[in-house]
Amino acid sequence: MSVSFDLFGTLVDADIPDDPATAVAEELRARDVSVPSDFGAAYREVHIDAPEGAEVPLPAHVAAALSSRGVDAPNNAARGAVVAAFDPTVTRRAGALEAIEAAAERGPIGLCSNCSVPELVGRTLIRADLRGRFDTVVTSVSCGWRKPDVRAFEAVADGLGADVDFLAHVGDDPETDGGIEAAGGRFLDVSEVPLSTLEDRLDPGESGP
Template sequence: MAVSFDLFGTLVRAPKPADPARAIAAELESRGVEVPDDWEVAYRTPWIDAPEGAEVPLPAHVARALSARGVSVPENAARRAVIAAFDPDVERREGAVEAIAAAREYGPVGLLSNCSVPELVSRTLIRAGLRGEFDAVVTSVGCGWRKPDPKAFKAVAAELDVPVADLVHVGDSPDADGGIEACGGRAILLDRVALPAVPERLAER
C-alpha cells in the first residue's frame, strides 16, 4: 500500500490570482513585454491542441497567445511572468503534518498535484514547511496529465513503486481526486472526512 496526497486545497491553502490574465499581463509588462490590447481575449482562447486529460503548461499557452498577436517574447519571459503571477501566500492546513506522518506508517508517501505552473508546487512545499516530506512528487505539468486521468495516478504509483490499485489518494475534489477509484485504488475525500481525521480513516483501511 502507498498513500498519495493532493496539495492545493488539501494540505495547503494558496489562493490563485483573482484575475490571472491581468496578473500575468502586469508581470509581462514589468519584463518589457508589450501586452496586446485584447489580451483578455487572447488569454482565454485555446491555442494548443492537447489530448483530453493532458496538461498544457501555462507558460506555453501564454507564449502562444502572445505570438498569435504578433508579440515577440524574450527567452523565458513568459515562464518567469507566469511563475511570478501565481507566486502564492501559503497556509498549511491543520492536520497536514499529522496526516502525512500517519500515511508513512503504511508505506511510501507521494504528492500528486494538478498544477500548470512550473515551480509552483516546489515553492509551495517550501513555504508550507513540507519540503522533503514525500518519497515522490508528481505534478500534472511534470508528467503531462491531470487528475482524474488514469495516467496521472499511474505516474505517482510508478514513482512509489506500487500498483495503482494499491494506492490510497487523499484529496479535496471528488471529480479530480476521486478519479483514483476508476483505477482500482481508493480515495479519501475531504468533502466527507476532515483532514485531521485522515489518520483514523487510514487505520480503518
C-alpha cells in the first residue's frame, strides 16, 4: 500500500504568522518597496482569477495586490518578502517519525501539503529532521492544486507510482485531507487515529477509531 502524509498540524507544528499581511508588509519595506497604507485590505482581496481548486502562489498574489494599488515590486521582492515572512520555528509532533517509519515498511510514502509559500515545506522538513524521509513531496504550490481537489492526491499518487484508489492519506483536517475519499482512497484523521497508533491502522480493511 502507499501512504501520504499532510505536514502542518499533522507531522509538525510551526509558528506561522498570525497576521500574514503585516508580516509580509514588514518584509516588503525591508526590501525598499513602498507598501500602500491599505495593503492589509489589498492582501485579503482576490486578484488572480484561478480555476476552482487551483493554488495561487503567495508571491504572485502579493505582487498582484501591490499592483492593484499602483505599486511595483521589482527584483523578485514579493517572493523574497513572502519567503522571509514565513520562516517558522518548527517542532516535530510526538510519534511523527515512528508513524513515517511504520508506513515506509509497508510501501512507498509521500508528503502532500497545502502550501502557497515557496521553499517553506523544504525548510520545514529540514528543521523537523524529516528531509529525505519521503519518496515524493507534493505541495500545492508545486503541483498547482490544493487539497481537497482530487488532482492534489493524484499528483502524490503519481509520484509514488501508485493508483490513488490504493492511497491512504494521513492528516488533521477532514475538509481538506478528507478529500482523498472522493478520489477513492482512505483518510486517516490524526484526531481519531493518533500518530502513535497509526501502525495498527495501516493495513487495508482496518476501519473505525
